[in-house]
Amino acid sequence: MTTTTAPTASGTAKSLTIEALHKNYTSRGRESFHAVKGIDLDIRPGELVALLGPSGCGKTTTLRMIAGLETVTSGDIRIGDRSIPDLPPGKRDVGVGFESYALYPPLTVRQNLAYGLKARKVRDADARVQAIAERLEMTDLLDLRPAGLSSGQKQRVALARALIRNPPVLLLDEPLSHLDAAQRQRVRRELKVLQREFGYTTIVVTHDQLEALSLADRLAVMNNGVIQQFGTADEIFDDPANLFVADFVGEPKINLTEGVAESDGTVRVGRDGRLVSAARSVPAGGSVTVGIRPQDVQLAEAGSVSVPAEVVVFEDLLEFGLATVRVEGLDSHLVVQTPAGVVRRRGDRLHLSAPPERVYLFDADSGDRLR
Template structure:
């Protein structure tokens, strides 16, 4: 007899939420395993923050259920859910010291225990020695660390992060993303994070739930979402991409702009769109390469560790495509004309 699998650390089952006539959540279901970091990724208004607030108990869903392990928390107030929350604004008390902010949620501990826990949390986030400072004396990155220490201090079973890096500049944000991920792994704390920044999600998450119009369009690892997007929205929202119209001729051969194109395993319907990533396109390939077409180079943009080329296929004008090369590969391009190849394995078909 097989042993039943343990319940997920967090289970979201068919959540619906409306604000008047606006549907914020439309039957969202999600499972988060113990120790996992999951990102809710999507544009503004897609429902990701509403989902986080329902999980936290700050909003009440209209339908659906929430479970923490096997415990039904669907109607519990926020303080009974054992969750730590870090908001976009950090919400630090400006009139309290760093130590007082971190210890705010530790009421009931003896003074020595409280002080020891606060010192432990500040050392954990790299702010030992700052306990007597006030939030106004700290940088944005330091304030974020204080807010994180406060959220972690009560040892919550789940950490909820709502756009925690959005107020920081790019360099500080990337550094703190890496630090937060390392800290989350070392503590083994289950974490759910809301972001609209795909780089943050790709850098930090074990799994990403891409949301659009109150629904989850794909829930998978960063690698799967990037390499095998489930829907056109996911393909367009995560990373750069190219789209080509295709249709089949009378013999069933897939064609782009009237020219035959080979698709892997003969997949695809009678017509639709082909999608591929810029880095998948081969520039000036061998003569025998599949799907090799002549193209006109329109523009080259230097991006540091790569160069982005914009070009058009000779037989498909008006459909600009992007390819990316390492800078050291650029000198082998001569003149505005070039050949490109679209490897069949890199072409994904959408009806």
């Protein structure tokens, strides 16, 4: 699905290294706010990293510090081996696609895009504007002024403006969020093609998991100002570092339920359910949080180590089905993904199990993964 090493078409691709980066917002008369709490990220030359996390977790703050739009409280950021926190934004070699990054209202889109290039006396500025506009399907916007653009159109202009300078490092904050579904897919693909062609070392912030999976070489999952896990999609999906990551990444969402570790190494789920987990560091008798992805639930033989369940609702989604099941002794229902063509009915009784390495256990208090 993803590769660990990003091919770099351009020989000038540079690494982006973030070390112990903090941001403390302070403003007079208000309590300070620690928005970014010691982030480390080592992004390879030409790599595309998706930054994922809930609203307010510090994604934009992180990008703004890299771009130089926000001061760094402490820590270092390096492009190649050059430390950048003391450089002005214009000297950082960073292309920025932020929605809030204003266009000059009196200029047309074409003039806006050419502006920076002409200021730097780039000779083929007009041809480059034309070329990027064609690739992002926005030639029809070139002679309009910013005030007349829809939010989706503004977004494509912002993306074009970030790309047109061929920056070694590209930072994009929700670059496709206002596009309609069809456009989103096309622009997403083109963005990836351009990124590969030019070897931009890229961070894309997105709320959309599918977008993150389709674009990124690696994902950085963030919460509360901290990177919770940094890895390929497979690593994050198959081996989540903690409860937050397991819960945040994956569709349909992972089942999370309370369980009790038994002395025989199994985990009790509900009144009569038992599951085997590969985790060894679980104290017998201890309460744990059990996580099982709907895709990992299998049918088992009655009488085996399994969880008896009854179907409450079945949804046939063509490519697969989703059975919502009730387990005696559990407050919440579990969701089970079934293969295409398998139909379940309300009231069907099932016995559920999962491969031990796909039964994740978490500390019920801290959410840390128990291994």
